[in-house]
Amino acid sequence: MQTLNVDLGDRSYPIFIGTDLFHPDNLTPYIKGNQVLIVSNETVAPLYLEPLKAVLPAVQIDDVILPDGEKFKTLAQLNAVFDRLLECRHNRTTTLIALGGGVIGDMTGFAAACYQRGVNFIQIPTTLLSQVDSSVGGKTGVNHPLGKNMIGAFHQPQVVLASVDVLQTLPDRELSAGLAEVIKYGLVYDEGFLGWLETNMSGLIGRDASLLSYAIYRSCELKAEVVAQDEKESGVRALLNLGHTFGHAIESCQGYGNWLHGEAVAVGTVMAADLSQRLGWISSDDYQRVVQIMQAANLPVTAPRGMTPEEFMTLMSVDKKVVDGQLRLILLKALGKAVVTDQFDPAALQQTLTRFAA
Amino acid sequence: MQTLNVDLGDRSYPIFIGTDLFHPDNLTPYIKGNQVLIVSNETVAPLYLEPLKAVLPAVQIDDVILPDGEKFKTLAQLNAVFDRLLECRHNRTTTLIALGGGVIGDMTGFAAACYQRGVNFIQIPTTLLSQVDSSVGGKTGVNHPLGKNMIGAFHQPQVVLASVDVLQTLPDRELSAGLAEVIKYGLVYDEGFLGWLETNMSGLIGRDASLLSYAIYRSCELKAEVVAQDEKESGVRALLNLGHTFGHAIESCQGYGNWLHGEAVAVGTVMAADLSQRLGWISSDDYQRVVQIMQAANLPVTAPRGMTPEEFMTLMSVDKKVVDGQLRLILLKALGKAVVTDQFDPAALQQTLTRFAA
Structure with a gap:
């Protein structure tokens, strides 16, 4: 495993890169409260949701599974994340975990930026594109029918796990x-x-x-x-x-x-x-x-x-x-x-x- | 006119308080690009939209008039602001102006926080509540059916005009x-x-x-x-x-x-x-x-x-x-x-x- 530290002052965070990254040591230190919401999609969740849950600490763990694809990177789908957070009574110490490609990462990050005006999030990008693009930079957001990524925020994650293992199932x-x-x-x-x-x-x-x-x-x-x-x-x-x-x-x-x-x-x-x-x-x-x-x-x-x-x-x-x-x-x-x-x-x-x- | 400076480092801004505040000197220095979107509601716009437009500099001025009331402080109404910004091709140097009470101020500020991941905005609060509450603090956002102000951001305005004149028409x-x-x-x-x-x-x-x-x-x-x-x-x-x-x-x-x-x-x-x-x-x-x-x-x-x-x-x-x-x-x-x-x-x-x- 290699570690790259993204240096942004008090918003600095590490990126772990390599194999066998689904391990409590890579997650538990970055979860501050006692609630987690995993945001994933219909393609990725069947493969990696349970393996992820298995290595999370003993906190309240909820999930929301969105449809897969760029066309679902919308305010409406974002609202499905807010619905779930509020239904499950997540408070401002909650941690969101993005388990998916760039769409899931951008939406989860934006949901974290906006929920109660900002909560923590962790990125587990599952595509090569999102590993090299969304892992660094803090850009989050959704599309609008009149323009891509027109609605969003800058919001930095607590940690990023860029797993090479998950790339083996990538089309x-x-x-x-x-x-x-x-x-x-x-x-x-x-x-x-x-x-x-x-x-x-x-x-x-x-x-x-x-x-x-x-x-x-x-x-x-x-x-x-x-x-x-x-x-x-x-x-x-x-x-x-x-x-x-x-x-x-x-x-x-x-x-x-x-x-x-x-x-x-x-x-x-x-x-x-x-x-x-x-x-x-x-x-x-x-x-x-x-x-x-x-x-x-x-x-x-x-x-x-x-x-x-x-x-x-x-x-x-x-x-x-x-x-x-x-x-x-x-x-x-x-x-x-x-x-x-x-x-x-x-x-x-x-x-x-x-x-x-x- | 009294001036109160809100000291937040590079996000500091003045609040102008008193009478006769609708004047180019109070607005023009705070508009950086050449586009403005005024966000107002059906109650306030008939009274103050034209007086405001009359004192703005010669830039592209668009407006969006939302229904009045806390029940319209929603993601759907927020999207109406994004629709207008994109229809009118506002770029990331645009300035949003909130002309209304707390609902308009919170939504406009949140729209400004999110549009292209952050653009400038000016607040002209038209209720006493919003003058003393939303003028300071940078809290912006919308409600969710399961909780008030659950979706939002911290985003500071460029300037606030707290006009006592507009309070004369307040119920x-x-x-x-x-x-x-x-x-x-x-x-x-x-x-x-x-x-x-x-x-x-x-x-x-x-x-x-x-x-x-x-x-x-x-x-x-x-x-x-x-x-x-x-x-x-x-x-x-x-x-x-x-x-x-x-x-x-x-x-x-x-x-x-x-x-x-x-x-x-x-x-x-x-x-x-x-x-x-x-x-x-x-x-x-x-x-x-x-x-x-x-x-x-x-x-x-x-x-x-x-x-x-x-x-x-x-x-x-x-x-x-x-x-x-x-x-x-x-x-x-x-x-x-x-x-x-x-x-x-x-x-x-x-x-x-x-x-x-x-």
Whole structure:
């Protein structure tokens, strides 16, 4: 087991990464009161709810099982968590435990942020994507029909268990979607890590536990460094959204849940690389490396059939990175070096949209 | 105009108190982006929406008018605010303005806390209660069918305008309800202020502008001192809830909105005084002073007809001040000195409940 400490002053917390993490030592010290509510979904609960309950301390343990999928990341489902908390009379010393992927993590974290104006929570992310994305940063929230993650809060967990064991039951498509985010860390911050990923991609796809552990550790470490500098995302943290502005447009257009988040981000990252190349910031070879590593991870590299440049522009204009009407994008100055900028030729953006959506 | 600065480090803000406050100087410096959403209700908007718009800077100004009343302080109504923000494409530099009483203030503040994980807001409270209660403390939120204010966040405004002018159109019953909270500040922290209120109650009921301004200023000042010490309500701030545990039970039992919050708090305060007298902490004369000042402010001093001690106990057990199953109450050690305690004879509590609800 490896431990990564996320340094946020009095909101600091550890991430435990590796195998055999379902153990009282990893949970009991982080449960302060005598009530726990486990929030999980219909896919994950049958596999891991009982094993989790078996290692919790002897407190009042309740659970709420939500339907599985991004389309259920709504205020209505959030309210189901509040219903359960109040029916079971949980007080402000309760601890919520998120047992599931990013949707469960984001909703549970947001429920914890809002219940009685803030209670503790623990994250047990069960997808690679949520292990490398939601484990660090404290972003919680739900979607709105008019925009993804538009309603939420910053709220930090007490501890995160990133178990490589649970990844053994993850569908192939979701493993690949998680690798899209891992690749993103390399592209944004660390060309060395990108090279390591290119070398080890087949082992990662083969679910080698020690390779996965290292990929998770390094991803979380890179994200933690950035979040520690910029907890509320006013500056450098925005770089983590490489591929997300294009990607969110794809997800919105397709309806949440038809494309996996990581799949949309993979295409969005390729689009950002394409635009970066058009602006003369990266070479054609660099662009090809981006395409090839996504393909090696079994990820899509073209936008959904039938999606138009106009749809992209409309959906991107509601992105949170729009400031006073000006679209800002995360682009690549080099592999391993991203920038956030509104200084790009709109004609080049149109060319990128036309290439990927026509 | 008087100014009170609420000192919360980088979340500090001013409260302007007095007449003629609808002026660009009091608003423009606190609007950072170029979008504003005014949130108001059907009662207040016809009176003050246009006067407010007339003094705002030349930015995109949208509004959303909610139904009036505590029963609309719900997640569903909150979502109407999010709908409007997204329909009108407000970005994360937007400013929300709450124009209304406590319900509008709490919901607008919570919407601002959650929209894109946090945007700015300005409070223009239009009831005496919200001027002395919601102006300081940053508590925002909505109700749940199983409990009041169970879903919310701490979120501080940029500025508060506590206009005495708008109190001239306030119904008598709501003026009295506000005075219940003003009286509470005297009872909890400041016997001198309590004496001033006893002396000036008829002038306050008569809406004398300078008396009201002082009552608002001193109430907010007392609350600000406490909140500065204890922003997240882990300690001394809990004393501000004098009368609220009993009062919330009354509100829950009657259904939100039938009793005004201040009316329920008035009865709850008298009940807390009764229990304090039974415990030998205050004298019979002290208890009578509490009853008399509430009556002088035209407030009720007995629980709703038909409400039983058992109903009180059930409803009080879901109060946020319950920790690990132990009910804690705010009681009076003297007039001007409250304590939070779970050290009271349960039999004395039963006697109080039986006296007030039988």
